[in-house]
Amino acid sequence: xxVKEFKxxxxxxxxxxxxxxxxxxxxxxxxxNNIAPMTKSDPYNYAQxxxxxxxxxxxxxxxxxxxxxxxxxxxxxxxxxxxAYLPRPCMxxxxxxxxxxxxxxxxxxxxxxxxxxxIYPRCIGCRxxxxxxxxHARYFxxxxxxxxxxxxxxLSPAASVRxxxxxxxxxxxxxxxxxxxxxxxxxxxxxxxxxxxxxTTACQEICPTGAIHFGDLNNPEHAVxxxxxxxxxxxxxxxxxxSPQVYYMSEREWVRKQGDNYNAGGSGx
Amino acid sequence: xxxKLFPEGVQRCGFGQFLIWTAVILxxxxxxxxxxxxxxxxxIGTTGLDNYFGFGAWITFDLAVIALGAGAFFTGLLKYxxxxxxxxxxxxxxxxxxxxxxxxxxLVLTLDIGQPGRAWFGYWHPNVHxxxxxxxxxxxxxCTVLIIExxxxxxEQKQWNKIPFIHALAHNMHINMALFAGLGAFLSTFHQGSLxxxxxxxxxxxxxFREGFFIWPWTFFLFIxxxxxxxxxxxxxxxxxxxxxxxxxLVDFKTKALMGKIAGTMLCVxxxxxxxxxxxxxxxxxxxxxxxFDQMFYGVxxxxxxLWTEIVLCGVVPAIMxxxxxxxxxPALLYTAALLDCFGVCVNRYIFTVQTIxxxxxxxxxxxTYAPNWVEYASSIMIVAYGFxxxxxVYRYLPLFPQERELN
Numbered sequence: 001x002x003v004k005e006f007k008x009x010x011x012x013x014x015x016x017x018x019x020x021x022x023x024x025x026x027x028x029x030x031x032x033n034n035i036a037p038m039t040k041s042d043p044y045n046y047a048q049x050x051x052x053x054x055x056x057x058x059x060x061x062x063x064x065x066x067x068x069x070x071x072x073x074x075x076x077x078x079x080x081x082x083x084a085y086l087p088r089p090c091m092x093x094x095x096x097x098x099x100x101x102x103x104x105x106x107x108x109x110x111x112x113x114x115x116x117x118x119i120y121p122r123c124i125g126c127r128x129x130x131x132x133x134x135x136h137a138r139y140f141x142x143x144x145x146x147x148x149x150x151x152x153x154x155l156s157p158a159a160s161v162r163x164x165x166x167x168x169x170x171x172x173x174x175x176x177x178x179x180x181x182x183x184x185x186x187x188x189x190x191x192x193x194x195x196x197x198x199x200t201t202a203c204q205e206i207c208p209t210g211a212i213h214f215g216d217l218n219n220p221e222h223a224v225x226x227x228x229x230x231x232x233x234x235x236x237x238x239x240x241x242x243s244p245q246v247y248y249m250s251e252r253e254w255v256r257k258q259g260d261n262y263n264a265g266g267s268g269x
Numbered sequence: 270x271x272x273k274l275f276p277e278g279v280q281r282c283g284f285g286q287f288l289i290w291t292a293v294i295l296x297x298x299x300x301x302x303x304x305x306x307x308x309x310x311x312x313i314g315t316t317g318l319d320n321y322f323g324f325g326a327w328i329t330f331d332l333a334v335i336a337l338g339a340g341a342f343f344t345g346l347l348k349y350x351x352x353x354x355x356x357x358x359x360x361x362x363x364x365x366x367x368x369x370x371x372x373x374x375x376l377v378l379t380l381d382i383g384q385p386g387r388a389w390f391g392y393w394h395p396n397v398h399x400x401x402x403x404x405x406x407x408x409x410x411x412c413t414v415l416i417i418e419x420x421x422x423x424x425e426q427k428q429w430n431k432i433p434f435i436h437a438l439a440h441n442m443h444i445n446m447a448l449f450a451g452l453g454a455f456l457s458t459f460h461q462g463s464l465x466x467x468x469x470x471x472x473x474x475x476x477x478f479r480e481g482f483f484i485w486p487w488t489f490f491l492f493i494x495x496x497x498x499x500x501x502x503x504x505x506x507x508x509x510x511x512x513x514x515x516x517x518x519l520v521d522f523k524t525k526a527l528m529g530k531i532a533g534t535m536l537c538v539x540x541x542x543x544x545x546x547x548x549x550x551x552x553x554x555x556x557x558x559x560x561x562f563d564q565m566f567y568g569v570x571x572x573x574x575x576l577w578t579e580i581v582l583c584g585v586v587p588a589i590m591x592x593x594x595x596x597x598x599x600p601a602l603l604y605t606a607a608l609l610d611c612f613g614v615c616v617n618r619y620i621f622t623v624q625t626i627x628x629x630x631x632x633x634x635x636x637x638t639y640a641p642n643w644v645e646y647a648s649s650i651m652i653v654a655y656g657f658x659x660x661x662x663v664y665r666y667l668p669l670f671p672q673e674r675e676l677n
Contacts, residue, residue: 125383
């Protein structure tokens, strides 16, 4: 297991007990990162008429959802039945499965902060990284990105749009990180020691119940530093040794058990 | 009409018949070409692939044809380096089949990657840690080697060979072919291995992950062995098919049986290690990550029957058949064993490509299933049609089978 360590380690601690499954994080992410909605027809492509329609958003295996909320069930019948919701961004693994497999270094983990990058102009679209990631955090642009008339006016100038045929994924709103560092420089502060809240992700900001905590896991002044050490904290598939920078918290044992094939706490294979 | 172009002293069907045959092939090819244009123009969304199944029929097809094309490098190695003289009777066919398989695989890959215009990035921005980089390097380099091996055969075309320069060039290329056979064997061994390594290194996919030796997971070695255990008999099958089609004897049975013996020997070695590997995976690795063997299978589509078909019916059975002289030396049984063997390697590639990513790794996730749609079938059939077309032309105009005259 080769975990890449950095002085700054941006991470999330998501309190599953607070998550209502409202999906606001998914919407916030979609808007912040210019994620193309799914449109059935493409008015600019006449050849589309020769074949089937494009997929609309009802095909959940084709949609682009950098942040995706999963529904968990304890599997028991009423009245013992319980559900929980688990928002799943990119785990920004310390030992990512996706990075070493990319044939063209279109994804890397080499920047202070430990965010796994995705370089759209370099991606050849082989989808090997998607096959490698067990969290399904990576998404492919199956069709030309298209915004319905008028929606293109709402695109964010901070995040680049992606062409058809490349892979994309959550990058902890990296443009916000750049902005926060610039702001710190302008304010005469150290951009490598951002204070709590100076850099936030869209999903964290929009979450109505405050279930998503975000910060530098290595910085004792950030809340996540303590939170991720909680006895109720766990990571998904810890046993595989990918060492995610996203932690989950739940007081319910059955939720914690769903994180790792009943084998959490292992040192990694 | 074109009889002056035929190889020396052989008969070919009439031009009209040839045109009808070619038109049928081109019909299939055009259907596939239409699907390929749709993929390139509209996007890969036209296929049955999705975010759970980034790899599917195309990758399975690629891996299968590359394994079956392994007859070229392995026979070349045995003929030119280990000097097994009898193989010269079939070596031309192995080269042509290898060329078709590799060039066909590269064509499919062009459709499969989302940005075909960036395919050269594998050379420009190589990630030396990626098995896929090695695959890109070796497949493109080895395809070049196969073209170099193919050229002398083209130059030996009856009319061209009358030109002294071309005659001398073909002769000299033949003399130096051992060099390319060696180079081809090196490149091909590595990328057959890397294709297996591609799956073995997937730390996030317990279905495929394997430990191994140094940087190579066990699947690296297993893919090499399964390729050399099936490639030679695939050439025999192609040869047998051509004999049925043309009604001529093209290669003597002794050579075919020798190819069967070679493949059978390698298949035995492969099966030994494959069974060992499966056992170690089920009893060692899986429990270490909190999983069981049973959890790796789902319903009928991803059921255990696939694994048993691959290992027993299409593995152990043909291996025994091919190494037993009494069975191997009977044509019907040799072809049966060859069919089982080749089918087994295709099933293996399918399992490693599709079932690996079908298994839901996150405990709360569910199994998803994948079925290719007509676009993937049509484009794969296009490659098969391309293979038929190349073989048709080569058989008609080039001296593919040195024994043809004496056997008929």
